[in-house]
Structure formats: structure tokens, C-alpha cells
Amino acid sequence: MITRRRLLEGASAAAALAGSGLPPLAEAAGLDLPPALPHGLRAAAVLESLPGKKPLIKLSYRPPNYETPIEYFRTAITPNDAFFVRYHLADIPAADASVLDPKTWKLAVGGEGANTEFTLGLDELKQMPAAEVVAVNQCSGNRRGLFVPHVAGVEWGYGAMGCARWKGARLKDVLDKAGIKKEAIEIVFNGADGPAVDKTPDFIKSIPVWKAMEETTLIAYEMNGAPLPHLNGFPARIIVPGWTGTYWMKHVISIKAVTKPESGFWMNPAYRIPIGKFPIVARFLTQENAANTPITEMVVNSLITSHADGATVNAEAVDLGGIAWDGGYGIQSVEVSTDGGRAWNAATLGQDIGRYAFRTFSFRVPAHARGKLTVMARATNKIGQSQTAELIANPAGYHHNVMHRVTLIVA
């Protein structure tokens, strides 16, 4: 949380900068942005509220890309009004547009890989058996801004993610209603948002049939017990637990079963990772080629959220806390190092609220001599995967799971 005192300090710092003729830094607005982010981002990012949202870190207005401040990740569930916002294309239907109106919204189901085609209204979707899953929605490019060397794109810090309890109809039930032919290989989603220029490829995504048929892959209409916020996909979005946010189609209006790989820009060349660089189990084989493959499940990761980098603590014990998550295998352990990664000590894991969810952790650092104290966290999942010490370079800046490091000032 931004304290009143820090806001006041920020205001006076901003005034001082204004007097000096220098551009106001994001820090002046009370933002603790990592110094590794591009200077241009740190100078331009501001805390701003979108309609219905708390102040989030604005990276771009149009399309809107706003990340969640780290303070909101002290609990396993991210509040709807603090949940990050990410769009590729700028033509987003207004909250009161008929295409998003629960009374007139229509979901078209079909495709050449389905036996029948039909449309569903929101009431009809809600009449189907409901399922719930607590799952992390994380942008593929979360932490892209921390890549060295920098990678062009939306320069996210740590907050292009959130965890919510999603409720909706199972995608499987809707597909079963349509009847999926044995030749069908992918399920293709389209949403009501679109590009500013006709020639820009519409944002269309596909997932393999096997992932679409999983029990927890949903067409969600509720998030943490409330309707989805407008800018998180109202009135319904696809939930693909374990996989990065690119597949979680917002404002979904079309679901097609297809017998050929979806070939649009957003499947290829976009959202690709080099073959063999990451420890990925879930593969999307109908989209794979010799050089690269679609990003699929999230890599294991963790984040220290109790203290900001550079925070001052007293010499008594320091109670650290944070969250860990992965692609759905579940968190086995989180360890903390206070000596730069030589010795590691087990943290205490919080309640397990599901294998796709954030798992909280806590760790008490014993009393420490004055000066700098660097703490690091490292999560390991239940199939033995752990975080990396060195960044794994890749062209689009995905899957950043370098161990998080926070330096505290012991005073």
C-alpha cells in the first residue's frame, strides 16, 4: 500500500523535479518500480485508476495495459478491482455495448470440427452445470521489462498476473453439446475486442482439444464471486488453468472446433518459445515446428511480497512473505537464502487452495547485523522443477522465472 507519508514525499519530490526541469520519475508518484526496468518506462509509468479499478501501474493507455502493484500479492487471491489489465488491440467494446450486454451477448459454437453449431446466451450458459477453479492468470510476458538485454514489447514488471476463483461452465460440456469430430485438433477462440485498423490481425487463439476437454478449462462468468470486471473479459472469458494468459480469451463470443492448425498471427509467429530451452511438459504438438513452439504452461516461480526492494527493517527478526506458483503441478517447497544463494532454508507454506493457485509462504529471518540484507526466494514444484538463477533468453521475453531478490536495509 502507498502510505500517506510516501505520497506526500512523492509530491514534494515531484515538485522538486518540476523545478529542476527534469521529467518526473515514476518513483515521485510513489511507485517502487524495479530499477532494472527500462528508464523510459520508469519515467512514464503512473498509478491510475481504470473504471471500477483501484490505482494500478499504467504502462499504456491504448490498448490498456495496467499491472498490479506488488502489495496486492500478499494474499493468495487477487481482488477483482486490483487485477491486472492486458489488451493487444485497442477497439474494446464499451461496458454498456450490446455485444457485452448479458441480455444480448451470444456465444457462437461450431466449426468444421464440430457436428452441430448453435449459439448460447449468458442465461443458457449459467444453466449448464457450474464448475469452479482457483487459478493464476499470468501474462506470458510478465517481467519482460527485467530482461537483460531488454526485449521490445510491453515492459511489464512483476505484476502482469493475478489469482482468482473462477466460476463458469466447463468448456468440455459446451463442446460435448456440439459434438467434436475425431478429426478435430484445436479449439479456436475469438473475443468481442478487435483492432483499430482493419488490416491488423484480430486476436484469435487456439488450444489443443485435449486441453479444452480438461475438467477445469472453463467459460467463466464469475471471478471471486462477482461478475467479471469489464476489462477482465465481461461477461465471459476462457479459463485455461496452468497455461499463460494469452489463451484466456476475454469477452469470448466464438468457439470453433477445427481440423487444421489455427494459422493466424497470434498463434504464429506470436507467442512462441524456442524448442528445448524451457522445462515444459505440456506441449501443443499441432502448432510445433522445428524451431519453436507455442508457449503453454507457466514455469515455476515465486515472488517476495512482504517487503519492497530497498525497504528499511529493524535489526530484530524480519518476517518475510510471498507467493509461489507453477503450471499446475503444485508447489512442493519454497526456500529462502540470506547469503546470496549459497545456503537455502525451507520457508513455511501457507494453505493449499488448489494446484493452479498462488501458494503463500512465510519465513522468519533471524536478527541481523546492521547494513544491507539481501533475501532471495526459490520455489520447487511437485515434479522437481525449480527456478532459474540465470535468465533464459528468448526472442519475445517470456517465462522470466529468475529467483526474486530483495535488498533490505537493516537499521
Place this chain on the structure above:
Amino acid sequence: MRALTIALLATLAGLTPAVLMLEALPARADEKPIALKKAPGLDKVEANCGACHSLDYIQMNSPFPNAALWDAEVGKMIKAFGAPISDADAAVINDYLTKHYGS
């Protein structure tokens, strides 16, 4: 298309870039204008880049791109995203971005 048409009309009408940006908005009535560095080429950046996205994309991707990377980004906008940017404007934009938001 609506946004671009409005942007082009605004350009033809000789309106200021700030007005153009506000008019070009498809979705965000509360978008604040982004003040990029005033220098030759800024008008082309605002008219072309600003038709599809806010100009904070340029700020946040700076100053690390060199001339080749900015050229690749503008090329991506034209080839992958179908931005109707003339070769002449693209050259001016590349020069502006490299000089003021590049390395």
C-alpha cells in the same frame, strides 16, 4: 478502421496532434495525451503511430533500441499489423525514434 479514418480526417483538417489523439480513441475516453519530445518528425509519429496505440509504448521501450531495432518495430507495425505508413513517413519515424528514444 473507424479510428484510423478519424485520425486521417483530423490530419487533413490540420488539427493539432492532441486533438487527433483524442479523436482517434476507440475505447478510452479518459486517455491522457502523451507528450513526446518536440522535434522534427514528431508530427509523423503522432499521426501514424498514435492512430492505433497510445504513444507511451514508445516511452516504455526506451532508450534501449538501436536504429535497427526501431526499424524492425516500425516494420512489424507495417507488415504484421497492417499499419498504412508510407515509406517516407516510416523513414522519418525511424529517424525520430532512434534519435530521441534510442541508443
